Amino acid sequence: MTVRIGVVGTGAIGKEHMNRVEQRLSGAEIVAVTDVNQASADQALQELGIQAVIYPDDQALINAEDVDAIFVTSWGPAHEATVLKAIAAGKYVFCEKPLAVTAKGCMDIVKAEMEHGKRLVQVGFMRQYDSGYMQLKHALDTNIVGEPLMVKCAHRNPEVNEAYTTDMAISDTLIHEIHVLHWLLDDDYVSAQVLFPRKNKHALPHLRDPQVIMLETASGVLIQVEVSVNCKYGYDIQCEVVGEEGIVSLPEVESISIRKDGKLSTNILHDWKLRFVDAYDRELQDFIHSISRQGIPSGPSAWDGYVAAVTSDACLKAQESGQKEPISLESTPDFYQTETKAHA
Ligand code: NAI
Numbered sequence: 276m277t278v279r280i281g282v283v284g285t286g287a288i289g290k291e292h293m294n295r296v297e298q299r300l301s302g303a304e305i306v307a308v309t310d311v312n313q314a315s316a317d318q319a320l321q322e323l324g325i326q327a328v329i330y331p332d333d334q335a336l337i338n339a340e341d342v343d344a345i346f347v348t349s350w351g352p353a354h355e356a357t358v359l360k361a362i363a364a365g366k367y368v369f370c371e372k373p374l375a376v377t378a379k380g381c382m383d384i385v386k387a388e389m390e391h392g393k394r395l396v397q398v399g400f401m402r403q404y405d406s407g408y409m410q411l412k413h414a415l416d417t418n419i420v421g422e423p424l425m426v427k428c429a430h431r432n433p434e435v436n437e438a439y440t441t442d443m444a445i446s447d448t449l450i451h452e453i454h455v456l457h458w459l460l461d462d463d464y465v466s467a468q469v470l471f472p473r474k475n476k477h478a479l480p481h482l483r484d485p486q487v488i489m490l491e492t493a494s495g496v497l498i499q500v501e502v503s504v505n506c507k508y509g510y511d512i513q514c515e516v517v518g519e520e521g522i523v524s525l526p527e528v529e530s531i532s533i534r535k536d537g538k539l540s541t542n543i544l545h546d547w548k549l550r551f552v553d554a555y556d557r558e559l560q561d562f563i564h565s566i567s568r569q570g571i572p573s574g575p576s577a578w579d580g581y582v583a584a585v586t587s588d589a590c591l592k593a594q595e596s597g598q599k600e601p602i603s604l605e606s607t608p609d610f611y612q613t614e615t616k617a618h619a
């Protein structure tokens with residue numbers, strides 16, 4: 276069966292995902308698109324050479340009989356409404372992060388999906404499909420360095436535009452670490468604190484950058500994540516887990532080494548699109564195959580989206596208060612008990 280996909284939001288990642296479905300993945304085709312900015316939809320189809328129907332809005336696209344699954348790649352605050360409409364129509368949804376911008380919004384989606392009675396939603400937390408993170412997961416699951424004690428991460432972007440705000444460092448950027456570390460450690464968060472070091476001179480006046488986020492888990496693992504969005508030198512994702520008997524780290528992105536002018540150097544990527552290209556391919560291929568072969572998506576669930584949002588809300592509160600803020604999560608409903616895949 277070919278899964279017929281409708282895309283809501285034809286901006287940067289919408290176009291990336293449309294292109295990978297048409298050029299690299301199997302089992303699906305793009306048949307419909309919509310964007311609040313109709314010119315963006317026109318341009319995306321033209322640029323990518325795709326023939327699809329342009330609908331006036333998400334509801335019309337969801338209602339289309341020849342659309343089996345929806346990609347939600349609009350702005351974060353618009354996700355919740357579209358996902359709820361798709362669930363009401365009983366259609367599968369791949370929703371980019373964040374699932375919704377508040378924990379309440381995510382919970383409303385969880386409830387709607389549970390009432391529908393079958394999993395329909397997969398959230399775009401692609402890092403668990405990245406080969407480096409998959410190797411880390413395997414190392415931790417097989418206890419190679421003993422029990423984890425501490426985790427140190429960095430999430431660095433070379434620059435951001437003026438629309439990027441201090442809270443987005445949490446809800447848009449840190450949210451990837453929130454999800455992937457929860458998956459890696461299989462341990463719930465219990466508290467969050469945010470510290471602001473000296474401000475980077477490259478940060479715009481309204482933006483507090485960098486930020487250091489401390490998370491603590493139920494078993495006592497202490498996590499430190501640096502989020503820097505004006506680091507200038509490249510797009511750099513680091514993760515190191517200190518265990519009782521050793522340390523495991525995320526591998527560096529493969530790059531040739533250059534010996535020249537008395538220097539030995541390697542390249543650092545500049546863009547998230549390239550850093551996670553394989554992970555995006557795998558997450559969408561998994562979505563397409565799992566809905567067409569098993570009838571439910573097997574990747575990160577709406578519950579994972581909710582867990583990330585609860586944690587993100589606590590970090591946002593901690594940004595304001597400067598204090599350690601508690602995080603309390605209900606236990607996972609039976610409906611979501613099947614563990615999301617570690618894609619070996
Ligand atoms: P963008 O601004 O390039 O594109 C968003 C598009 O959605 C725009 O064309 C806009 O007109 C359209 N749009 C907004 N509201 C809409 C609505 N209600 N209905 C239809 N269209 C609507 O943004 P970008 O970078 O593509 O990000 C989109 C989403 O993807 C965000 O939630 C972002 O956090 C996420 N994202 C995820 C990444 C990842 O690594 N997983 C990487 C980049 C973005």
Ligand code: ISE
Nearest residue numbers: 372430432447448449451547
């Ligand atoms: C962007 O929206 C993403 O999701 C990227 O993966 C992340 O690294 C970046 O910081 C976000 O703004």
